[in-house]
Amino acid sequence: MLSSTPDHLDIRPRRLNAALPDPLPRWWLGNDPFRTHFFNAMSVLFPDGEQFFIDSVRHFRDRVTDPALAQQIRGFIGQEAHHSREHIEYNQRLRDLGYDIDALERPVRQRIRWIHKNFSPERQLAATVALEHFTAIMADTVLRHPHWLADADPEMRRLWRWHALEETEHKSVAFDVYMQVCGDRRMLRRAMRLSTFFFLRDVTIGTLSMLRRDGQLNLRTWWRGMRWLWGKGGFFRHLLGAYRDFFRRDFHPWKHDNSALMHQVASEYSDALVR
Numbered sequence: 001m002l003s004s005t006p007d008h009l010d011i012r013p014r015r016l017n018a019a020l021p022d023p024l025p026r027w028w029l030g031n032d033p034f035r036t037h038f039f040n041a042m043s044v045l046f047p048d049g050e051q052f053f054i055d056s057v058r059h060f061r062d063r064v065t066d067p068a069l070a071q072q073i074r075g076f077i078g079q080e081a082h083h084s085r086e087h088i089e090y091n092q093r094l095r096d097l098g099y100d101i102d103a104l105e106r107p108v109r110q111r112i113r114w115i116h117k118n119f120s121p122e123r124q125l126a127a128t129v130a131l132e133h134f135t136a137i138m139a140d141t142v143l144r145h146p147h148w149l150a151d152a153d154p155e156m157r158r159l160w161r162w163h164a165l166e167e168t169e170h171k172s173v174a175f176d177v178y179m180q181v182c183g184d185r186r187m188l189r190r191a192m193r194l195s196t197f198f199f200l201r202d203v204t205i206g207t208l209s210m211l212r213r214d215g216q217l218n219l220r221t222w223w224r225g226m227r228w229l230w231g232k233g234g235f236f237r238h239l240l241g242a243y244r245d246f247f248r249r250d251f252h253p254w255k256h257d258n259s260a261l262m263h264q265v266a267s268e269y270s271d272a273l274v275r
């Protein structure tokens, strides 16, 4: 078990240049409307969300004196910027299929504007740390247990695994910056509660909206989806332990050491590295 970020952690962006299918298969994940729209709903949040993450870390960049962390910040910003770009393209494919993505993005954008105006920079960074933990534990499970994406369209699987890999690589950057410039664990825990609420809310609304557009909003689909998320071995259910670790007094993202898995997946994407 590690208690801090591994030495020589090399965070470098990769240019995926995903050749997303055009048009996107309507239910690209196992021909299953719920699972497909669950991932789609997360994609809708990424472009604005990741810009928020970048801004909140960049705000403190000048206060970071450790050269290794400064280098990691550069990698983090590069990676998140590439994710944003790929998800903008992905979300455009969703628009092309007739989903009202603008209506889903609007309230997220408004909330981020509100946060910029009303939260201190430290509190904004705390929100980023919380959401980065969320993405890191989901990324770990997607990489560790390939069955989650086994029946996906191959190019979509490639995109999600790439994103999961880079979320793993940079999972401690926002946290390490936060501990250096603020370090208030109570604020972090509060940020996690609030972020969890809004994340689950946004993903639920997005999933519902896209299911409705497909005429698939019925009890059966919803029930099966809930079982897939929360039932025995469900996607969210088995994240609960890792999620709760965030509330421990000595939490650090690398206490969950998944570097072996990370290196293994990284070898799949070595061609895409930006030199």
Ligand SMILES: [Fe+2]
Pocket: 050, 079, 080, 083, 163, 167
């Ligand atoms: Fe990302």
Ligand SMILES: [Fe+2]
Pocket: 053, 080, 132, 135, 167, 170
């Ligand atoms: Fe991230």
